[in-house]
Amino acid sequence: MGLSKTIWTNPTEYLRVQQPENPVLFFAPTVVQAAARRFIDGFPGMVTYAVKSNPTEEVIDNLAAAGVRGYDCASAFEIDLIRRLAPDAAIHYNNPVRARHEIAHAVARGVKSYSVDSKSELAKLIELVPAEGTEISVRFKLPVAGAAYNFGAKFGATEDVAVELLKTVAEAGFIPSLTFHPGTQCTDPHAWESYIREAAEIARKAGVTIARLNVGGGFPNHRLHGVAPQLEETFALIDRVATEAFGADRPLLVCEPGRALCGDAFTLAARVKALRDDTHVFLNDGVYGSLNELPLIGVIDRMDVLAPNGDRRVGEAHPRIVFGPTCDSVDRLPGDIALPADVAEGDFVIVHGMGAYSVVTNSRFNGFGELGLATVLSLRV
Ligand SMILES: *Cc1c(COP(=O)(O)O)cnc(C)c1O
Numbered sequence: 001m002g003l004s005k006t007i008w009t010n011p012t013e014y015l016r017v018q019q020p021e022n023p024v025l026f027f028a029p030t031v032v033q034a035a036a037r038r039f040i041d042g043f044p045g046m047v048t049y050a051v052k053s054n055p056t057e058e059v060i061d062n063l064a065a066a067g068v069r070g071y072d073c074a075s076a077f078e079i080d081l082i083r084r085l086a087p088d089a090a091i092h093y094n095n096p097v098r099a100r101h102e103i104a105h106a107v108a109r110g111v112k113s114y115s116v117d118s119k120s121e122l123a124k125l126i127e128l129v130p131a132e133g134t135e136i137s138v139r140f141k142l143p144v145a146g147a148a149y150n151f152g153a154k155f156g157a158t159e160d161v162a163v164e165l166l167k168t169v170a171e172a173g174f175i176p177s178l179t180f181h182p183g184t185q186c187t188d189p190h191a192w193e194s195y196i197r198e199a200a201e202i203a204r205k206a207g208v209t210i211a212r213l214n215v216g217g218g219f220p221n222h223r224l225h226g227v228a229p230q231l232e233e234t235f236a237l238i239d240r241v242a243t244e245a246f247g248a249d250r251p252l253l254v255c256e257p258g259r260a261l262c263g264d265a266f267t268l269a270a271r272v273k274a275l276r277d278d279t280h281v282f283l284n285d286g287v288y289g290s291l292n293e294l295p296l297i298g299v300i301d302r303m304d305v306l307a308p309n310g311d312r313r314v315g316e317a318h319p320r321i322v323f324g325p326t327c328d329s330v331d332r333l334p335g336d337i338a339l340p341a342d343v344a345e346g347d348f349v350i351v352h353g354m355g356a357y358s359v360v361t362n363s364r365f366n367g368f369g370e371l372g373l374a375t376v377l378s379l380r381v
Helices: 009-016 030-044 057-066 076-085 100-108 117-130 161-170 189-208 231-251 258-263
Strands: 024-027 046-050 072-073 088-093 114-118 135-139 175-179 212-214 252-255 268-274 280-283 303-306 317-320 335-340 348-351 373-374
Touching: 009 024, 009 268, 009 348, 009 373, 024 280, 030 046, 030 057, 030 231, 030 258, 046 088, 046 258, 057 258, 072 175, 076 088, 076 100, 100 117, 100 175, 100 258, 114 117, 135 161, 161 175, 189 231, 231 252, 252 348, 258 268, 303 335
Parallel strands: 024 373, 046 072, 046 252, 072 088, 088 114, 114 135, 135 175, 175 212, 212 252
Antiparallel strands: 024 268, 268 280, 268 348, 303 348, 317 335
């Protein structure tokens, strides 16, 4: 997989000319840059990018060009990627569980910010990371709803543990901070409100003035018609609640969106391999490919169907069962998918808002997963 240097007008032009038999993801640099500026202009603090959501080099290059100066990394690979592509950017190593060799790698690369959610992992950091000028953010969790699935199931300290960790961080001479992640595709802004108020409570109980509060990622991208993300409302709420909860001790704010920065900058074109007995639609991409997260967080209804010549299918919407190409019966899109009644073998099914957790979760299971990438001026088909 590598991004072709040719820049196409839009996906339709490429599909008409190239007639690709493999799935193709189209990337619009203008869209990722606009998303970055929307965050930088609107969010009341530092904007960092969660690299895991889409580590494609062109995405990082365009985010850096648009002014993103910080990156949330979870592995040695991601740290090295950012050091190479954005050498002066801040790296926040926010995977709360790390092997010792990974910590040593981060220290050697000058990483100055780490998150933690347990005593055992904090002891490792204290042993291996020089405290001077280094931030440790205690990651806490709350039983709040709002996101598409629950990240608290794996990471985050409960309030009592977070209070103890925060005290230890301050005593050990690190810069004390707090962090949380409300969970991905979080469409309820009040999730952030509960977490920010809880952060103030933890700081108060620990008797520690925190330097920064990282409000995580989880900001949604545009997956459903008529449900456009209300980012500015969420930014305003975060700003207001931070002041209310912390008063004079208000910390600097940081956010680490992944999906909301890269999600809408990519559009997928999958091809109809077969219409089995005119009922089941088989695509050349599925849940082992770039459509991996649909069963986890729900289907995207921002779809179009194009005939091989690029003409849009305009038949009445008709529910279909849609399968991916592999021999595993799990490889099916969730529920019924409304597709034009005249969808035909060889058509292109276009899925918008596909930039997050797609390129990077695509697998080669069963020999499929050869995914094309192309740059376009516009994603409009
Ligand atoms: C995955 C992750 C993010 C990014 O989540 P999005 O839903 O893509 O915004 C941010 N912070 C942490 C700690 C994460 O694990």
